[in-house]
Amino acid sequence: MPSLEKAPHTVHSNLNFLSPALKEKPYYGSNSPDKVAESNIIVNTVLTELTDVRSLSPEEQAGFTLDTSGFQFYKHQSVEKDFTDEKRIKDVYYPEVEALLKSVTGAKRIYVFDHTIRRRSHDAPGHEHRGDRGPGLRAHVDQSPKAGAARVKLHLGDEADELLKGRVQIINVWRPLRGPVQDTPLAMADFRTVDPVSDVVATDLIYPERTGETYSVRHSPAQKWYWFSEQQTDEVILLKCYENEVVKGRALFTPHSAFINPEAPKDALPRWSIEVRALVFY
Numbered sequence: 550m551p552s553l554e555k556a557p558h559t560v561h562s563n564l565n566f567l568s569p570a571l572k573e574k575p576y577y578g579s580n581s582p583d584k585v586a587e588s589n590i591i592v593n594t595v596l597t598e599l600t601d602v603r604s605l606s607p608e609e610q611a612g613f614t615l616d617t618s619g620f621q622f623y624k625h626q627s628v629e630k631d632f633t634d635e636k637r638i639k640d641v642y643y644p645e646v647e648a649l650l651k652s653v654t655g656a657k658r659i660y661v662f663d664h665t666i667r668r669r670s671h672d673a674p675g676h677e678h679r680g681d682r683g684p685g686l687r688a689h690v691d692q693s694p695k696a697g698a699a700r701v702k703l704h705l706g707d708e709a710d711e712l713l714k715g716r717v718q719i720i721n722v723w724r725p726l727r728g729p730v731q732d733t734p735l736a737m738a739d740f741r742t743v744d745p746v747s748d749v750v751a752t753d754l755i756y757p758e759r760t761g762e763t764y765s766v767r768h769s770p771a772q773k774w775y776w777f778s779e780q781q782t783d784e785v786i787l788l789k790c791y792e793n794e795v796v797k798g799r800a801l802f803t804p805h806s807a808f809i810n811p812e813a814p815k816d817a818l819p820r821w822s823i824e825v826r827a828l829v830f831y
Contacts, residue, residue, distance in 0.1 A: 558604035578755030619800035684807030690764035697791030740800035
Protein backbone atom coordinates (compact mmCIF):
# COMPACT_ATOMS: atom_id res chain seq x y z
CA MET A 550 0.00 0.00 0.00
CA PRO A 551 1.51 3.38 -0.95
CA SER A 552 2.58 5.72 1.87
CA LEU A 553 0.17 8.53 2.73
CA GLU A 554 2.94 10.70 4.17
CA LYS A 555 3.29 14.08 2.49
CA ALA A 556 6.66 15.18 1.20
CA PRO A 557 8.20 18.09 3.12
CA HIS A 558 7.51 21.54 1.74
CA THR A 559 10.65 23.00 0.16
CA VAL A 560 11.61 26.12 -1.78
CA HIS A 561 14.70 26.95 -3.80
CA SER A 562 16.41 30.30 -3.40
CA ASN A 563 19.85 31.79 -3.94
CA LEU A 564 22.02 31.92 -0.82
CA ASN A 565 25.23 33.94 -0.75
CA PHE A 566 28.29 32.10 0.53
CA LEU A 567 31.99 32.94 0.76
CA SER A 568 33.78 32.09 -2.47
CA PRO A 569 36.70 29.65 -2.27
CA ALA A 570 38.48 32.05 -4.66
CA LEU A 571 39.29 34.36 -1.72
CA LYS A 572 42.71 33.33 -0.39
CA GLU A 573 43.20 35.99 2.31
CA LYS A 574 41.30 36.57 5.54
CA PRO A 575 37.89 38.12 4.79
CA TYR A 576 37.01 41.45 6.35
CA TYR A 577 34.09 43.86 6.47
CA GLY A 578 33.60 47.26 8.10
CA SER A 579 35.35 50.53 8.75
CA ASN A 580 37.64 51.87 11.46
CA SER A 581 36.05 55.31 11.10
CA PRO A 582 32.40 56.25 11.69
CA ASP A 583 32.68 58.65 8.76
CA LYS A 584 33.86 56.06 6.23
CA VAL A 585 31.71 53.67 4.21
CA ALA A 586 32.29 50.03 5.14
CA GLU A 587 34.85 48.23 2.99
CA SER A 588 35.23 44.51 2.30
CA ASN A 589 37.31 42.03 0.34
CA ILE A 590 34.63 39.34 0.47
CA ILE A 591 33.94 37.48 -2.77
CA VAL A 592 30.44 36.03 -2.90
CA ASN A 593 29.56 32.58 -4.21
CA THR A 594 25.81 32.51 -4.95
CA VAL A 595 24.27 29.02 -4.88
CA LEU A 596 20.69 27.98 -5.61
CA THR A 597 19.84 26.13 -2.40
CA GLU A 598 16.97 23.91 -1.30
CA LEU A 599 15.34 25.06 1.94
CA THR A 600 12.96 22.81 3.88
CA ASP A 601 10.06 24.27 5.84
CA VAL A 602 10.35 22.82 9.36
CA ARG A 603 6.60 23.24 9.83
CA SER A 604 6.00 20.66 7.09
CA LEU A 605 7.91 17.96 8.99
CA SER A 606 6.40 15.48 11.43
CA PRO A 607 6.16 16.49 15.11
CA GLU A 608 8.89 13.98 15.90
CA GLU A 609 11.21 15.49 13.29
CA GLN A 610 10.46 19.04 14.46
CA ALA A 611 11.32 18.10 18.05
CA GLY A 612 14.80 17.08 16.85
CA PHE A 613 15.75 20.70 16.11
CA THR A 614 17.23 22.03 19.35
CA LEU A 615 20.02 24.38 20.35
CA ASP A 616 22.31 21.46 21.17
CA THR A 617 21.50 19.28 18.14
CA SER A 618 20.81 21.47 15.08
CA GLY A 619 21.98 24.74 16.70
CA PHE A 620 18.57 26.41 16.40
CA GLN A 621 15.24 26.02 18.14
CA PHE A 622 11.72 27.32 17.53
CA TYR A 623 9.72 28.63 20.48
CA LYS A 624 6.34 30.23 21.12
CA HIS A 625 6.76 33.40 23.16
CA GLN A 626 4.46 36.41 23.47
CA SER A 627 6.17 39.71 24.24
CA VAL A 628 4.67 42.55 26.24
CA GLU A 629 6.56 44.99 24.01
CA LYS A 630 4.76 45.62 20.70
CA ASP A 631 6.21 48.79 19.19
CA PHE A 632 10.01 48.32 19.34
CA THR A 633 10.73 51.94 18.43
CA ASP A 634 11.90 53.21 21.83
CA GLU A 635 15.48 52.10 22.56
CA LYS A 636 15.10 52.63 26.31
CA ARG A 637 11.90 50.59 26.44
CA ILE A 638 13.49 47.79 24.42
CA LYS A 639 16.28 47.58 27.03
CA ASP A 640 14.02 48.07 30.06
CA VAL A 641 11.15 45.81 29.00
CA TYR A 642 12.24 43.46 26.23
CA TYR A 643 15.73 42.59 27.49
CA PRO A 644 14.33 41.17 30.79
CA GLU A 645 11.79 39.16 28.77
CA VAL A 646 14.61 37.66 26.73
CA GLU A 647 16.58 36.86 29.88
CA ALA A 648 13.59 35.05 31.40
CA LEU A 649 12.93 33.18 28.14
CA LEU A 650 16.51 31.96 27.82
CA LYS A 651 16.67 30.84 31.46
CA SER A 652 13.45 28.90 30.96
CA VAL A 653 14.54 27.22 27.72
CA THR A 654 18.17 26.45 28.62
CA GLY A 655 18.18 26.13 32.41
CA ALA A 656 21.07 28.62 32.51
CA LYS A 657 22.04 30.29 35.78
CA ARG A 658 22.76 33.74 34.36
CA ILE A 659 21.94 35.72 31.21
CA TYR A 660 23.62 38.92 30.05
CA VAL A 661 21.99 40.63 27.05
CA PHE A 662 24.64 42.71 25.31
CA ASP A 663 23.03 44.10 22.14
CA HIS A 664 20.19 44.03 19.67
CA THR A 665 19.64 44.75 15.99
CA ILE A 666 16.39 45.91 14.41
CA ARG A 667 15.94 45.21 10.71
CA ARG A 668 13.25 46.91 8.66
CA ARG A 669 13.28 46.07 4.99
CA SER A 670 11.50 48.43 2.60
CA HIS A 671 10.18 47.91 -0.92
CA ASP A 672 11.99 51.00 -2.20
CA ALA A 673 15.34 49.96 -0.70
CA PRO A 674 15.34 46.16 -0.41
CA GLY A 675 18.14 44.84 1.73
CA HIS A 676 19.27 48.32 2.77
CA GLU A 677 18.72 50.68 5.67
CA HIS A 678 15.21 51.95 6.32
CA ARG A 679 14.26 54.50 8.97
CA GLY A 680 17.71 54.22 10.49
CA ASP A 681 17.55 50.42 10.78
CA ARG A 682 19.47 47.74 8.94
CA GLY A 683 18.05 45.53 6.21
CA PRO A 684 18.10 41.72 6.26
CA GLY A 685 21.52 40.08 6.12
CA LEU A 686 21.62 38.30 2.76
CA ARG A 687 24.92 36.44 3.24
CA ALA A 688 25.46 33.17 5.12
CA HIS A 689 27.33 33.82 8.36
CA VAL A 690 27.71 33.07 12.07
CA ASP A 691 27.51 36.06 14.42
CA GLN A 692 30.62 35.19 16.47
CA SER A 693 33.71 33.04 16.00
CA PRO A 694 35.01 31.24 19.13
CA LYS A 695 37.64 33.97 19.53
CA ALA A 696 34.95 36.66 19.40
CA GLY A 697 32.66 34.74 21.75
CA ALA A 698 35.31 34.66 24.49
CA ALA A 699 36.17 38.30 23.78
CA ARG A 700 32.53 39.27 24.34
CA VAL A 701 32.66 37.84 27.86
CA LYS A 702 35.79 39.87 28.59
CA LEU A 703 34.38 43.01 26.97
CA HIS A 704 31.15 43.02 28.96
CA LEU A 705 32.01 41.30 32.22
CA GLY A 706 35.58 42.42 32.81
CA ASP A 707 36.97 41.13 36.11
CA GLU A 708 34.51 38.20 36.17
CA ALA A 709 35.40 36.98 32.68
CA ASP A 710 38.26 34.57 33.41
CA GLU A 711 36.25 32.76 36.09
CA LEU A 712 33.10 32.65 33.96
CA LEU A 713 34.99 31.22 30.99
CA LYS A 714 36.04 28.25 33.13
CA GLY A 715 32.41 27.15 32.98
CA ARG A 716 30.07 26.59 30.07
CA VAL A 717 29.28 29.76 28.11
CA GLN A 718 27.13 30.32 25.03
CA ILE A 719 25.94 33.23 22.93
CA ILE A 720 22.34 32.86 21.79
CA ASN A 721 20.55 35.13 19.32
CA VAL A 722 16.78 35.48 19.89
CA TRP A 723 15.18 36.34 16.52
CA ARG A 724 11.61 37.68 16.43
CA PRO A 725 9.41 39.18 13.69
CA LEU A 726 8.05 42.64 14.49
CA ARG A 727 5.05 41.98 12.27
CA GLY A 728 3.72 38.81 10.74
CA PRO A 729 3.40 36.59 9.01
CA VAL A 730 6.96 36.76 7.64
CA GLN A 731 6.73 36.06 3.91
CA ASP A 732 9.34 38.46 2.55
CA THR A 733 13.02 37.57 3.26
CA PRO A 734 12.56 34.98 6.03
CA LEU A 735 15.50 33.54 7.97
CA ALA A 736 17.21 30.33 6.85
CA MET A 737 19.36 28.15 9.12
CA ALA A 738 21.80 25.33 8.38
CA ASP A 739 21.48 22.23 10.56
CA PHE A 740 24.80 21.99 12.42
CA ARG A 741 24.70 18.20 12.00
CA THR A 742 25.25 18.77 8.25
CA VAL A 743 28.00 21.39 8.63
CA ASP A 744 31.75 20.77 8.79
CA PRO A 745 32.84 23.07 11.66
CA VAL A 746 36.36 23.32 10.19
CA SER A 747 36.11 23.53 6.41
CA ASP A 748 32.67 25.19 6.05
CA VAL A 749 33.45 28.36 8.03
CA VAL A 750 36.15 31.02 7.74
CA ALA A 751 37.06 33.54 10.47
CA THR A 752 36.23 37.03 9.21
CA ASP A 753 37.28 40.39 10.67
CA LEU A 754 34.36 42.67 11.56
CA ILE A 755 35.87 46.14 11.81
CA TYR A 756 34.34 48.75 14.12
CA PRO A 757 35.71 52.26 14.76
CA GLU A 758 36.67 51.28 18.32
CA ARG A 759 37.70 47.63 17.91
CA THR A 760 37.81 44.63 15.57
CA GLY A 761 35.48 41.70 16.16
CA GLU A 762 35.34 38.38 14.35
CA THR A 763 32.51 36.48 12.71
CA TYR A 764 32.39 33.36 10.56
CA SER A 765 31.71 33.55 6.85
CA VAL A 766 30.22 30.33 5.49
CA ARG A 767 31.38 28.30 2.50
CA HIS A 768 28.86 26.22 0.60
CA SER A 769 28.94 22.44 0.82
CA PRO A 770 26.53 20.00 -0.86
CA ALA A 771 26.27 18.19 2.49
CA GLN A 772 24.63 21.18 4.17
CA LYS A 773 20.87 21.07 4.80
CA TRP A 774 19.08 24.39 5.16
CA TYR A 775 15.74 25.04 6.87
CA TRP A 776 13.22 27.83 7.51
CA PHE A 777 9.91 28.39 9.30
CA SER A 778 7.09 29.55 7.03
CA GLU A 779 4.61 32.28 8.00
CA GLN A 780 6.42 33.13 11.24
CA GLN A 781 4.36 35.33 13.56
CA THR A 782 5.30 37.89 16.20
CA ASP A 783 4.67 35.42 19.04
CA GLU A 784 7.19 32.96 17.58
CA VAL A 785 10.95 33.24 18.06
CA ILE A 786 13.92 31.38 16.64
CA LEU A 787 16.83 30.79 19.03
CA LEU A 788 20.19 30.66 17.23
CA LYS A 789 23.33 29.39 18.94
CA CYS A 790 26.21 31.65 17.91
CA TYR A 791 28.92 30.43 20.29
CA GLU A 792 29.57 27.42 22.51
CA ASN A 793 32.76 27.08 24.55
CA GLU A 794 32.15 23.54 25.80
CA VAL A 795 33.01 21.23 22.92
CA VAL A 796 31.21 17.90 23.31
CA LYS A 797 30.81 15.27 20.60
CA GLY A 798 27.39 15.60 18.95
CA ARG A 799 26.68 19.07 20.37
CA ALA A 800 26.05 22.00 18.03
CA LEU A 801 28.66 24.75 18.31
CA PHE A 802 27.02 27.43 16.13
CA THR A 803 24.32 28.09 13.53
CA PRO A 804 25.06 29.34 10.02
CA HIS A 805 22.14 31.51 8.93
CA SER A 806 21.04 33.99 6.29
CA ALA A 807 17.99 35.86 5.10
CA PHE A 808 16.72 34.69 1.72
CA ILE A 809 14.36 35.92 -0.98
CA ASN A 810 11.26 33.76 -0.64
CA PRO A 811 10.07 32.76 -4.13
CA GLU A 812 6.61 31.98 -2.72
CA ALA A 813 6.07 35.43 -1.17
CA PRO A 814 2.96 37.19 -2.49
CA LYS A 815 3.64 40.28 -4.57
CA ASP A 816 1.96 42.41 -1.89
CA ALA A 817 3.85 40.81 1.02
CA LEU A 818 4.87 43.28 3.70
CA PRO A 819 8.62 43.91 3.88
CA ARG A 820 10.12 41.92 6.74
CA TRP A 821 10.67 43.70 10.07
CA SER A 822 12.48 41.85 12.85
CA ILE A 823 14.54 42.21 16.01
CA GLU A 824 17.43 40.02 17.12
CA VAL A 825 18.78 40.14 20.65
CA ARG A 826 22.16 38.57 21.51
CA ALA A 827 22.88 37.28 24.97
CA LEU A 828 25.71 35.65 26.90
CA VAL A 829 24.42 32.49 28.58
CA PHE A 830 26.19 31.08 31.63
CA TYR A 831 25.70 27.72 33.31
